[in-house]
Amino acid sequence: MELFGITPSVLLASLMVAAVPILLAAIGELVVEKAGVLNLGVEGMMIMGAISGFITAVHTGSPALGFLGGALGAMALSLVFALLTQVFLANQVATGLALTLFGLGLSSLMGQGYNGIKPPRTPDLPFGPLEQIPFFGRVLFSHDWVVYASVAIVAAVWAVLKYSRAGLILRAVGESHDAAHALGYKVVRIRVLAILFGAAMAGMGGAYISLVRVPQWTDGITAGAGWIALAIVVFASWKPWRVLIGAWLFGGITVLQLNLQAAGSRIPVEYLSMSPYLVTILVLVIMSSGRGRASLNAPASLGQNFHASR
Template identity: 70%
Template sequence: MDLSAINPVLLIASLMVAATPLLLASVGELVVERSGVLNLGVEGMMITGAICGFAISVETGSPFTGFLAAMGGGALLSLLFAFLTQFALANQVASGLALTLFGLGLSALMGQGYVGIKPPATPRLDIPLLSDIPVLGRILFSHDLVLYFGIALTAVVWVLLKYTRVGLILRAVGENHDAAHALGFSVVGVRVVAIMFGGACAGLGGAYISLIRVPQWTEGMTAGIGWIALALVVFASWKPWRVLLGAYLFGGISVLQLNLQAAGIAIPVEYLAMSPYIVTILVLVSLSADKSRAPASLGRIFHASQ
């Protein structure tokens, strides 16, 4: 065993990369759930975003266009869910599960011609001076733009929910849709926008996997990150900064366990492999011991006549 082989700077830098898809998808789902909608289709939207982003960036040669396409693809797929749950008043759990299955199949079909292709490289930020600072430069100033976008998005969502009128309306819709409706807010309108925001975020998270983290397209390559994002939102008590903490914890321990394996630590591989799940849940559950709770209207169907 040789723990000195683990370079903490590189470890932190790569945990940020590993955490970003999860963070993006979770923040999106957090907004959806704060508006009172439970969308279990995160995995399906992520994988659809992954192939949309991959295909478009291969065709156009521009990763940036690819990321935009991924957001579009995710949002478009989420519209299907929005239609089913907000207009056809279908059960949200069933619709969400169906969305995941549909997204997995659709992405596999769309991806037939894109297996084994190299996507155009996404440039890493390289700020002269700042990126050269020892330790901090590598950790803070030498990632791709999407990673910073993820952190910024968390901050924006936090401010929006906590300090703005828009956030107040969104939360009102999520807490008590009848009251919000009585006040004259469009419950369905707010929810559709929230669902599309969640879809775009999940799509972006998926494209981050297929364009930056791997980078390659394969069927089912999101490998359950969408489900982890769903769990993360609950364990983080629907609070943006806790989502960030949870995502970094999960990403960090996933990377750390591979590092420990490579360093030859004498813990069975199976325990190392399950450690990210256990540690993340334990930390977030102990954090949520305060009085935070789910949005009161979460998962309930709204119709103006009721």
């Protein structure tokens, strides 16, 4: 089966891979924003994760440790953000932007001497005979572990936010920090933990770029993926499964337009190149119109600082 000379199973398989970095970063940012914190430093944390993960993987020879290193590197950077916004009550938008700029610079400094090195390979998981199943074998059983882990994380975040007490508290903090505080919850502590989780996810997303998708280090390797992740959270109206759809849609259209070109499609390239952004705008318009307005459900305390004295 072919469409415009493209095999759908190949396309689906590559879009799942292409979407992993933005999916991880977006699901992390979703948790952060659900706790009422707007961290615009996703791009900075991703690239810190990319270089920390790369350095760790190169020195230990283990890609799995590389992902851990990436998560830790990004968490270390996010502590700066947590300190400034949660303790010193700095403006979150400005601090987040500063975090991105700082992360880009710091990663470039750390990456000196790591250009042109190849990291250890992350192998695809062996599924044995399952890989031979027509269509589904290629789509579902031909990936590395991070692809499956990222989907599992989305499911876990959804379950925790929807069904667990911890999720309820997190949402309460994001909706009304004063009420949550009055009930005796440690607003700042919960928010710092959410920021750390978001950073770990962004760091793993970054590490996926430098270890698997483009297995090498170059300055600025994330090339704006963090901003797309931020857009996807809004696009998904803060719902975990919609983050997955958003990331796959975005990754899918990016891969599709390249594949269409490679297959010699006569559709003009300009339209293909702008299509991911067009679709984003379109969905945002549809979602915010009419009945959908309520479903935009941004956390009520998003971006507001909290101090217990008030």
